[in-house]
Amino acid sequence: NAGVTQTPKFQVLKTGQSMTLQCAQDMNHEYMSWYRQDPGMGLRLIHYSVGAGITDQGEVPNGYNVSRSTTEDFPLRLLSAAPSQTSVYFCASDSDGQGYGYTFGSGTRLTVV
Amino acid sequence: ILNVEQSPQSLHVQEGDSTNFTCSFPSSNFYALHWYRWETAKSPEALFVMTLNGDEKKKGRISATLNTKEGYSYLYIKGSQPEDSATYLCALLGSARQLTFGSGTQLTVLP
Numbered sequence: 496n497a498g499v500t501q502t503p504k505f506q507v508l509k510t511g512q513s514m515t516l517q518c519a520q521d522m523n524h525e526y527m528s529w530y531r532q533d534p535g536m537g538l539r540l541i542h543y544s545v546g547a548g549i550t551d552q553g554e555v556p557n558g559y560n561v562s563r564s565t566t567e568d569f570p571l572r573l574l575s576a577a578p579s580q581t582s583v584y585f586c587a588s589d590s591d592g593q594g595y596g597y598t599f600g601s602g603t604r605l606t607v608v
Numbered sequence: 609i610l611n612v613e614q615s616p617q618s619l620h621v622q623e624g625d626s627t628n629f630t631c632s633f634p635s636s637n638f639y640a641l642h643w644y645r646w647e648t649a650k651s652p653e654a655l656f657v658m659t660l661n662g663d664e665k666k667k668g669r670i671s672a673t674l675n676t677k678e679g680y681s682y683l684y685i686k687g688s689q690p691e692d693s694a695t696y697l698c699a700l701l702g703s704a705r706q707l708t709f710g711s712g713t714q715l716t717v718l719p
Binding site: 526528530535536537538539540543545551553554585587589591594595596597598599600601602 | 650
């Protein structure tokens with residue numbers, strides 16, 4: 496059981512480049528979320544999904560797009576990378592939100608130069 | 609938008625000491641309160657999911673209480689060990705099952 500798998504683990508982008516951070520879970524969880532972690536600011540919600548075909552914006556959605564075409568996958572797209580998007584990104588999933596808590600991926604460390 | 613505060617920001621204790629930290633929220637307009645343990649260079653791991661109305665949970669030396677009326681949750685660690693060193697995150701579960709996190713309490717247990 497792999498849990499939540501994020502790829503890549505590390506990435507360096509140049510300003511203006513685009514890329515997709517991948518997130519996949521094999522637990523048949525309905526709920527999936529993307530967070531970014533910045534020093535002194537904790538985990539901030541970027542986008543979330545309550546099921547295939549349904550996504551919504553979190554606290555800091557600007558500059559990011561998501562889609563949820565399948566239950567398993569929830570990719571995060573950076574449209575035109577900016578230095579302010581340098582951060583550690585975590586994907587997480589849960590089955591019903593009130594059971595055992597969210598399961599987090601191992602994170603993607605992104606640097607935009 | 610849910611608001612959640614954690615205190616203290618950081619804490620150093622000696623091995624064997626018991627300790628506690630606080631998660632406070634001005635409004636009880638959420639579905640559940642989560643506690644996570646986050647070790648350096650790892651991912652957050654769920655400790656407790658607290659349901660409303662005075663829930664209490666315990667796992668080994670760690671326990672948590674929730675008082676929605678007064679607007680706080682406490683996390684207690686009894687007899688702290690160096691392996692308890694981590695950042696402890698509190699999060700509120702919103703109506704769409706999304707989490708809003710506090711900024712965490714960083715615990716260091718000195719041997």
